[in-house]
Amino acid sequence: MNNSTISSITDSPKTITHDTGDNAWMMTSAVLVLLMTPALAFFYGGLVDRKNILNQLFLSFICMGIVFVQWVLFGFSFAFGPPVSAGFGSFGWSILRFGEANNGIYSPTYPLLTFAMYQGTFAIITPALISGAIVGRMKLIPYMLFIFIWSTVCYDPMAHWVWGSNGWLKQLGTLDFAGGTVVHILSGVSGLVAAAILGKRSDYDPRSTAAHNLPFTILGTGLLWIGWCGFNGGSANLANGVAALALINTNAAAAAGLLTWVIIDAIRGHVSISGACVGPIIGLVAVTPACGFIQPGWALFFGVLSTCIIYCLLLSKKYIHLDDTLDVAVVHGGAGILGAFMTGLFAEQTANPSGGYDGAFYGRPIQLWYQIAGILTAIVFAAICTAGILYPLDWIIGIRLAKEDELEGLDLAAHGEGWEVVASRAVGDLVKKVLANQHTTRNEICDNGTFELHYTPTDPTRQSFKVNIPNLPKTTNDSVNSPSINHP
Template identity: 80%
Template sequence: MNSTKVTTHDTGDNAWMMTSAALVLLMTPALAFFYGGLVDRKNILNQLFLSFICMGIVFVQWVLFGFSFAFGPEMKFGIESWKWFALRFGEGDNAMYSPTYPLLTFAMYQATFAIITPALISGAIVGRMKLIPYMLFIFIWSTVCYDPMAHWVWSSKGWLKHLGTLDFAGGTVVHVLSGVSGLVAAIILGKRSDYDPRSTAAHNLPFTILGTGLLWIGWSGFNGGSANSADGIAALALVNTNAAAAAGLVTWVVIDAIRGHVSISGACVGPIVGLVAVTPACGFIQTGWALFFGVTATCIIYSLLLLKHYMRFDDTLDVAVVHGGGGILGAFMTGLFSQQKVNPAAAFDGAFYGRPIQLWYQIVGILIAIVFAVVCTAGILYPLDWIIGIRLAKEDELEGLDLTAHGECWEVAASRAVGDLVKQILDEQGVNKGQLEDNGSFELHYTPSDANRKSFTVPVTTRPTTIESESDDRHWK
């Protein structure tokens, strides 16, 4: 419907919020590339899909009832309302959530947060979970876990908001919730059949660098848009976001250099840690503290990741440590360094500025997010496991989900290139083209420098079918 109030909207605020929504939406495919480059080649398509599908499932859920559950007018006893089912409020604004721009813009902006949060969980369970149970989990988890937590922290009537818990852009709602849920899901699923804590399956670091860069850029909307207008607080959040990311990157590289080598994958994790840590505080602290957040969180997360090798759970891409741990650190430090004079409309003074009780409000928010994530995740996955089963069969897991779940392979062109090269060599040697068979093969022979070790020969087909190619590729790449 049309609203007579549309002419009163601030076009600058609306433009910034729509731009921020687009930037945050970009973060989900960026996350797919970030995760995708770090997984084994047999699961690359599946990992990309696990993030990509959230853009469909969660947005449909958000339009139908997710936004209404999270931000709609409450019914009695604090139960979220169905009043905004299917976003029936039209183009009008809302004095609490979008006083200077359409409420639809706010709904779209918040939808992008709802989309990326469950996508973060996928990094903890890739390569082990069946596809249909995963999609069911995403839908149910968004409804019973994310929506209520968003309501408690960000809604005008949320009890954690009224208690005084500060979370500018999602430290508890997004990162603690997804990190803890990822940990619980990884524990319930169990270790991968080929799990080795001392090795890495990262197969395409350019993918990860691309994903990191896009996540960094998108985070400008993630945090800057949380100011809810194009004002000085948005500028503060934008600067603090980039300051923490830069500090995280430099800190990780320095630590790596001291230890002997600079890891590219680690250099990509550094800025993500800084971004996660500063997210709950970026609109409440001075920029110098943002640098401190990035350095401190990166040092602690780096140490935790070194210790992770001795732990028994298999969190494939360190979601629990980076997002859960980073979110907890950021939310905790918010209770120390926030200042009301930085953001008089929304902030409170932290413990280091004369209000120690703020630290306890932050701890309450952290503990509630942890307990709620554990209960929701376990409460969804155990029944799904009993009803339809959630864990892949061992043979499917070893084969990889690209083939077993999707029936596709992204590296078929490489095998065909080898076949074409062989045929070109044979042609140059005078072999008649009519004698060349599409399904011909050749052998790779390896002779180790150590005479005591055995040599071996690997046959490689020159023109495999799409389904066969992944199996062939694994033998020679």
């Protein structure tokens, strides 16, 4: 390229300049929030019965496809496009055809495409949260249709009302820095309504837990915690001091929630690993609407108080036989309501002069009523939307899985696959290696080899037992076969 060409491009009035620091932070935040959806899949996946783990992972994973396609086609435009009213965006930005232009309201220093990507990751994880309430009993196709419709008629309008340039809740004065109402109350209430419409699982037992893989849950919790730094920090919309405040408050509330749960558990006699994973999630949810408006000391308070309250609610939930399998309504909906309410008490305009207001404890009690308006709107709207989608779907194509399929599990019933074959193959590889080391011939492995697991209980009064693991049938591709586990 010659110098005249370079000069013409540089001097062109169409040249768009961006703040590279702001753009880099927002793109990084988008990636962190996108990470939260597979993190949620692992968090949920470790807590469900082993017969539904693949399905539970998939219910989060599929949202990355369904929701983002919807977001590009028209979802972003519905939420943030040139508004036609205080309640709705427009089709003006459908298919994201605005290029690299900045927008003075949403992305003043970086491309609007970056803002669209960032907000799209919020749209993805919100319906994925609902999946934890309907574990093991909803048909796959109706679920996918529900996600698409719910994102269109529930999430997009609510995002516009709270974050849109002329959204009526924003104009009223409702504060929601990063999604307490838009994400957590919507998903929590929708999960509760969906669970009620579907009814209890055929093998529902409120006194037992089906958690089968807590390492999955710990991994998911850690990744959610990390991703939440972009979820809240990126909501400052700039790489500035408010982003730093949100980042500190996010981690402070999560840490306080973790320690609070562990201390309560220790006082009650034992520290639950699954509970210790829930503690920081409660703190993170509670501080989300407030993290850009409060001082760090209050973030610690949010984590402690919300965790204490949710802990008590979860204890009482054992006596309320509604099958919200993974407590989406209590953890996300409940903590979201607490956080949004406390924002009206502890928000401080000096913490965020450009976008915040003083709360009731700082001389402006009207802010608490604005927060209550947002909370009630989210609760009622989510309930109406969810019921309005699921009932017609049930009448038209049916949404509840057949009892025999529920008992078998969705991994096989919906997907025709099972993850435990990996463990079976691993045992087979172990057998082959052991026998190979003993110089056993391949024919002996195939025709005569057996493997046995022996269980000896710690209680000598209980009976021990053995599990025989026979060889799999010979295949044309394997002269040596891996065994499969045969449960007694």
